[in-house]
Amino acid sequence: MSGPTVSYRAVLRVPHLLPAFAAASTVRLSYGTTPLALLFTAQRSTGSFATAGLVTGAYALTTFALPLKSRLADTYGLPRVLLALGLAHPVALLGLLAVTVALPGSVPPLVAAAVLAGLAVPPASSAMRAIWSSATEPGAARQRAFSLDAVTEEVTLAVGPALTGTLVALRGPQLAVLVGAAAALVGSVTLAAGRAARAQRDGTARGPLRFGAGPLRLAAFRPVLVAALGVGLALSMVEIAVAGRAQNGAAGYLMAALSVGSALGGLLWGRRHHTRSHHTHLVGLLTAAAVGYAAASLAPNLVVLAAVLLVAGLTLAPTFVVAYLVADQVVPAGHRTEGTTWVNTANNVGVAIGGPLAGVLLTSTSVAATQALAGAAALVPALLLLALGARHRPGVSRRSRTAPRARRPGHRATARHRTASASRGSSGDPVRSRTRTGRPNPPPAG
Known part of the structure; x- marks a missing residue:
């Protein structure tokens, strides 16, 4: 199927996007x-992996605060929230290192x-996804942007643990914490x-911070969360099953094959x-993932398993x-930062x-059974989406004979776009009626 000629390079050439992308x-x-x-x-401070797991579990649980942080960004602007948290996070990590000394x-202070x-x-x-959304036109350009974003997130989350392992082996885990803190700060x-984030101030939702369901009130948004939850559920089950089968360092290479497939896909x-x-895309991708994860249970050796996981990772x-495209389409413009965050949060809940x-399954049954059930975990949300059908199905991809051109951050919409936006925001929902004026993944990921 031939498509419009919008390249990844063309998307990155939009003014101010490349520095923002590098920073994110x-x-x-x-x-x-x-x-x-x-x-x-x-672990080194307490001498216990059980305690270490408690510490990292407490850190991971804070991923549920991500939608609130995104709502703060939508309300008060990206620059303020990024700057405040970008300073607070490294300070908190330094405080954790001080506790270990x-x-x-x-345990409690840790x-x-x-x-x-x-x-x-x-x-x-x-x-970054909010910046992509405001800096590119709907259609091919925005699809390229979100694809590049998803691939980059996949690569950084794969490279990060490898970098940590190297730093721990060379100088100890404290250096790895300091590197993570420095990366977050810079x-x-x-x-x-950057100008791309500062341009978002013109699209900030006016008024005081509001609590409540937010984008979760939108019926067309909920199927996306079902899909994201199913992906996290299935992926975490695959990871445990692969670790149980490999029983050695090969598990890392097997999961790396899945990541490579994801980046290529x-x-x-x-x-x-x-x-x-x-809606059709989500059903098809989840079904294909279910088939791939279930097929992993039939792999006769680790080489074949790596190949199966690579293919399954394409989805x-x-x-x-x-x-992300659905969130961008159905969530009001002034709440898109929070909308895409809920996608990541649903995935983390699944994980x-x-x-x-x-x-539990690995202990009570077998590795093959656990891998097969991972396929079922991806198939269930696909069946739920089919059951929902057209009632609450996500939006339809727009057909286009010509490639929509990328636009600069803060570029004023045409009258046609303003009219379309106004008609979409007139549903009477209090979230949708607010005017815009300006993401295992290992959790928490912003």
Whole structure:
């Protein structure tokens, strides 16, 4: 299927986007390095992996604060929130290191420091997606942007643990924590100071901060969350099953094959011109993932398993690309930072459920059965989406004979676009009626 000639290079040539993208990727590198660095730091301080798991679990639980942080960004502007959290997060990490030195082996202060550090994680991923949305036209250009975003997130989350392992081997886990803190600080401050983020101030939702369901009130948005939750559930079960089968360092290479497949899938998906509905895409991608994960249970050896996981991984990044596109389409402009964050949060909830569930299944059944059930975990949300049908299905991809051109951040919409936006925002929903004026992943990822 031939499509419009909008290249990834053309998207990155939009003024001020490349510096913002580089800054956001720097923060994302800290997402990949910090959790593992905290695990080893806590283990060396307390001498217990159980306590270390408690510390990293407390850090991960703060991922549920991400929608609130994104709502703060939508309300008060990206620069303010990124700058405040970009400074607070490194300070909290330094405080955690101070606890390990001043109070070695003391668990409550360590857990409290981990919670503070997690709450202060800057939402760079959702901020970057809001910048992509405002700087590109709907259609091929925005699809390229979100594909590039998903692939980059996948790569940084794969590189981060490898970098942490190297730093721990060379100098110890404290250095890895400091590198993660530095990456968060430099990336957040640079992103907040850049013109792309500052242009978002013109689109900030006016009025005081409001609490409540927010984008969750939108019926067309909920199927996307079902899909994201299913992806996290299935992926965490696959990871546990692969670790149980490999029983050695080969598990890392097997999961790396899945990540490589995801990156390739995201790049290829972004280059195609799609005309089917987003609902159809989500059902198809989840079904293909279910088949791939279930087929992994039949792999006779680890080489074949790696190949199967690589193919199954082709569906991973495209699923998130479609989810981000739906969030961009159905969530009001002044709440898009929060909308894409809910996609990541739903995925993290799935990961939190799938990991322990897979551990129980692995103990009580077998590796093959756990892998097969991982396929079922991806198939169930696909069936739920089919059951929803046209009632609450996400929007339809727009057909286009010509490539929409990327536009500059803060570029004023044409009268046609303003009219279309006004008609979409007139549903009477209090979230949708607010006017705009200006993301395992290992959690928490912004």
